[in-house]
Amino acid sequence: MKVFSGTANQPLARAICKSINIELGKCSITPFPDGETFVKIEENVRGEDIFIIQPTSPPTNHNLMELFIMIDALRRASATRITAVLPFYGYARQDRKDQPRVPITAKLVANLLVASGVNRVLTMDLHAQQIQGFFDIPVDHLYAAPVMYEYLKTKKLKDLVVVSPDAGGIKMAHAYSQTLGAELAIVAKRRKSATEVESVAVIGDIEGKNVLLVDDLTETAGTLTTAAAVLKKKGALQVMACVSHALLNDVGVERLRNSVIDELITTDTVQRPAIDGVKITTLTVAGLLGEAIKRIHNNSSVNSLFEFKGGRTS
Numbered sequence: 001m002k003v004f005s006g007t008a009n010q011p012l013a014r015a016i017c018k019s020i021n022i023e024l025g026k027c028s029i030t031p032f033p034d035g036e037t038f039v040k041i042e043e044n045v046r047g048e049d050i051f052i053i054q055p056t057s058p059p060t061n062h063n064l065m066e067l068f069i070m071i072d073a074l075r076r077a078s079a080t081r082i083t084a085v086l087p088f089y090g091y092a093r094q095d096r097k098d099q100p101r102v103p104i105t106a107k108l109v110a111n112l113l114v115a116s117g118v119n120r121v122l123t124m125d126l127h128a129q130q131i132q133g134f135f136d137i138p139v140d141h142l143y144a145a146p147v148m149y150e151y152l153k154t155k156k157l158k159d160l161v162v163v164s165p166d167a168g169g170i171k172m173a174h175a176y177s178q179t180l181g182a183e184l185a186i187v188a189k190r191r192k193s194a195t196e197v198e199s200v201a202v203i204g205d206i207e208g209k210n211v212l213l214v215d216d217l218t219e220t221a222g223t224l225t226t227a228a229a230v231l232k233k234k235g236a237l238q239v240m241a242c243v244s245h246a247l248l249n250d251v252g253v254e255r256l257r258n259s260v261i262d263e264l265i266t267t268d269t270v271q272r273p274a275i276d277g278v279k280i281t282t283l284t285v286a287g288l289l290g291e292a293i294k295r296i297h298n299n300s301s302v303n304s305l306f307e308f309k310g311g312r313t314s
Contacts, residue, residue: 001297002045006054006070008063009271012087013053015286020294025050027073029066037062039069046078051122051293056090056109057247057270064090064109068116075117083120083296084113087269087289088217088245092127095134110134122292124269124285125216125244140302142292144244144267147283149179151265152212152242159209159237161185163202165227166215173214176242182212187227207235213261217245221252225259232260245269246280253278 004025005013017024026042052074054067067084074082094105106128113121114137121135124142132139160182164173170186177184185204211231218224218241228239239261246266248256256264257277264280288305295302 001049001051003051003053003293004070006052006063006066008054008057009087011271012268012286015284016053016290016293019287019290027070037066037069039073041073041077045074047080049081049297050074050079051083051085053085055086055088055270057088060090068112071116071118081119082117083122084118085289085293086121086123087285089123089126089131092131095128095131106131107134120296122289122296124289127216140292140296142288142305144285145175145179147267147285147288148242148265151281151283152180157210160212161204161206161209162212162214163187163206163227163231165213165223169215172216176212176214187230202230202234206231209236210238211236211240213239213241215243217247218243219247219249219252221248221255224261225255228259228261238262240265246272248272248275
């Protein structure tokens with residue numbers, strides 16, 4: 001078994017390798033003057049079981065292309081099996097035709113991965129679980145919830161309500177509420193544009209209680225911050241947000257600085273610089289992904305990685 005990494009999140013790749021006690025594979029990735037990417041695998045991979053760690057976070061197109069080139073290089077070097085490890089799967093929000101003449105880009109990316117030579121995919125907290133069905137190869141889909149739960153139980157929060165900031169996240173919020181033994185509430189929202197949302201109403205009792213907003217990803221933080229403002233107006237005490245993938249552009253950072261969210265809990269699936277003025281707790285998923293890689297290589301079950309506190313994340 002050998003593990004390689006693209007340039008999207010090398011600190012996570014190194015942490016994964018450390019967790020399973022192997023060296024990160026050597027490869028050089030350099031740009032040509034015209035912006036093209038050149039990849040050279042610096043060690044023998046003939047007959048090896050290969051894992052490539054590359055979240056397709058911004059710059060999404062660049063990181064995707066880099067992944068395809070690495071896969072092609074490894075396939076042509078006679079690797080036996082290639083598993084693409086995507087802690088964050090980009091383009092996952094474009095998973096259906098919700099208006100005329102638009103693409104289903106999540107399916108296109110799946111097709112491109114298979115065409116490039118991938119034999120298997122390992123990913124975490126997809127925006128829609130149905131995306132697994134876009135692949136005709138095995139997909140192992142992990143959840144960050146066990147890592148989040150271990151942190152949340154140390155806080156010993158009382159009168160906790162888990163809140164979904166929109167209707168699409170109800171299933172995820174319900175899983176958290178069941179595990180944490182908390183109540184469940186939903187914020188109804190209306191999207192005005194790709195960067196702007198309007199929270200309309202709260203379904204559930206949150207007055208005088210601590211609130212945990214749960215979502216799979218945030219970029220502009222519009223959904224989270226508007227939901228948090230509505231929850232505070234309705235009488236919530238402390239408002240925390242739990243998000244698997246915090247991509248956070250400049251707009252999102254500014255909104256979080258001006259929001260009523262007391263703490264944003266996220267993971268290291270995507271790499272980002274340190275942010276001042278916002279309390280962000282970053283938990284590592286390196287151990288979870290490392291264990292999954294080890295089990296896939298040994299052809300053993302990854303089922304137990306979904307289980308914690310006698311419950312399941314799925």
